[in-house]
Amino acid sequence: MRTIATLTRRELAAYFASPLAYVFVVIFLTFAGGLTFYVGGFIERGQADLAAFFQFHPWLYLFLVPAIGMRLWAEERKTGTIEFLMTLPVGAGQAVTAKFLAAWLFTGIALVGTVPLWITVSVLGDPDHGVVATAYLGSWLMAGGFLAISACVSAATSNQVIAFVGAVAICFLFMMSGLDLVQAAFRGWAPDAVLQAVRDLSLLGNFDALSQGVVDARNLFYFASLIALALVVNTAIVEMKRGR
Amino acid sequence: MQPLLELTGLTKRFGSILAVDRVGFAVARGEVVGFLGPNGAGKTTAMRMTAGFLPPDAGSARIAGFDIVDETRAAQARLGYLAEGAPSYGDMTPDALLGFVARVRGLDGATARRRRGEVVDRLSLARVLDQPIETLSKGFRRRVGLAAAILHDPEVLILDEPTDGLDPNQKHEVRTLLSEIAGGKAIVISTHILEEVDAVCTRAIVLAGGRIVADALPAELRQQAPNHNRVTVALDADHRDRLIAALRALPNIADIAEAHARDGRIRLTARPVRGAEILGAVRAAADSAEVPLDEITTEHGRLDDVFRRLTTAA
Structure with a gap:
């Protein structure tokens, strides 16, 4: 545990040691705000809720989260620091967990930057704070899911561009698995149970319920198991590619 | 006594290339082993396997009794390792990096502070402690890596080219x-600077084509040089025949070569049979043959020559 905390601290500090953190937070806040007001019609809707804000999160994350995740392992491998890290008395699982946690905390920090929007709604009207809090939780969990997938892809390559493109593609499939784009590939040959299972894997579907304030154990379990599974695969990839 | 570092039949194959082929040796406390070999001989691969970065295809490595594959973390806890090129996190300062390593290694606050002070002092890092590592010169970066490797005062040190890039x-x-720190430790340093072997190593292991081709004391290695203990004398050309006759009578001389110097004198070079010491005998032979010698020199042999012979034959 102490090792994971130490590694997480180092990773998190690394974000703020370079312009990366600031650029990311500024872009995230700009896009999140811009989409909410100009595309989501936050004001025109005349409703005291943040639906206009949260509905764009999957799309924002689709591009921004792989941008964070792409460097997690690819950069270590490229610069050779992975040899430094893996010859310290640190397990691959610990390193994988710590890197994920640091990046996830970082997306959490970016998300906290949007709280003024919540305050604005509270001043203008009387939103259901429970719904907003649940939606925030759902958004953060979804970011974690995207991130765990991105970290996994990053571990498989030393090229950050490949890591980014690969992560976006896989995250996109996970997002869309409830929609025709993916369903059509299964329809006709796969039994209905498979179609349903693929639909249940949809990040969008699981996020939608949470963003509307519905706390369902199944959705929470979905994100938790998605993250856990991705981290297990991530660890396996790191072990497998050791020194190569 | 159990050796602190023990490699047994370590083997690694990359595709069709056998990078490391059944490398085995043991290093006792107090030994400093120079790990030599041309580029591509498998030094780095062997060290990476020993440090637990690369899994071996066969064989094993034990650090202070712990197997690097089965007890990786216990073994790594007792190991200080400097990877080739001393990679470290460029955005961190040496101060932050050493703090991080101390925490990962589980050093308590007081020990961490004391050790950090010691290594910063020993490696003259005080001046750059607060500069990002990526902005430092190659020499400083190497020393930061070295500081991180010895911070926890490990029993076993494996250093891949620790002096590369230093002035x-x-x-x-x-x-x-x-x-200075060698006394209580087992140390392996890879290098292709042979003077380093003379300067710090108590033993030299030469690797070529993934295999150990020599494992000896530096002095023993030098004996394999073609010119080891060769004696050259300069004398007046008139005395040539008499001295050659006297030298031929000596038991330990393998052959005699002859060269004419520009000043009309002549130089005779006597090569001993392997391992023999002939300087005294040559001098005595000249004395008893009443040949005045203008000059007498002996050679110890150069490690470079031995190195080249060992590593080009394979």
Whole structure:
């Protein structure tokens, strides 16, 4: 545990040691705000809720989260620091967990930057704070899911561009698995149970319920198991590619 | 006594290339082993396997009794390792990096502070402690890596080219440091600078084509040089025949070569049979043959020559 905390601290500090953190937070806040007001019609809707804000999160994350995740392992491998890290008395699982946690905390920090929007709604009207809090939780969990997938892809390559493109593609499939784009590939040959299972894997579907304030154990379990599974695969990839 | 570091039949294959082929040796406390070999001989691969970065295809490595594959973390806890090129996190300062390593290694606050002070002092890092590592010169970066490797005062040190990129003064400092801490440790350093072997190593292991081709004391290795203990004398050409006759009568001389110097004198070079010491005998032979020698020199042999012979034959 102490090792994971130490590694997480180092990773998190690394974000703020370079312009990366600031650029990311500024872009995230700009896009999140811009989409909410100009595309989501936050004001025109005349409703005291943040639906206009949260509905764009999957799309924002689709591009921004792989941008964070792409460097997690690819950069270590490229610069050779992975040899430094893996010859310290640190397990691959610990390193994988710590890197994920640091990046996830970082997306959490970016998300906290949007709280003024919540305050604005509270001043203008009387939103259901429970719904907003649940939606925030759902958004953060979804970011974690995207991130765990991105970290996994990053571990498989030393090229950050490949890591980014690969992560976006896989995250996109996970997002869309409830929609025709993916369903059509299964329809006709796969039994209905498979179609349903693929639909249940949809990040969008699981996020939608949470963003509307519905706390369902199944959705929470979905994100938790998605993250856990991705981290297990991530660890396996790191072990497998050791020194190569 | 159990050796601190023990490699047994370590083997690694990359595709069709056998990078490391059944490498095995043991290093006892107090030994400093120079790990030599041309580029591509498998030094780095062997060291990476020993440090637990690369899994071996066969064989094993034990650090202070712990198997690097089965008890990786216990073994790594007792190991200080400097990877080739001393990679470290460029955005961190040496101060932050050493703090991080101390925490990962589980050093308590007081020990961490004491050790950090010691390594910063020993490696002259005080001036750059707060600069990002990526902005430092190659020499400083190497020393930061070295500081991180010895911070926890490990029993076993494996250093891949610790003096690469250092200027002569810095090289000297690092060698002095290694000699001073060597007493209680088992140390392996890879290098292709042969003077380093003379300067710090108690033993030399030469690798070529993934295999150990020599494992000896530096002095023993030098005996394999073609010119080891060769004696050259300069004399007046008139005395040539008499001295040659006297030398031929000596038991330990393998052959005699002859060269004419520009000043009309002649130089005779006597090569001993392997391992023999002939300087005294040559001098005595000249005395008893009443040949005045203008000059007499003996050669110890150069490690470079031995190195080249060992590593080009394979």
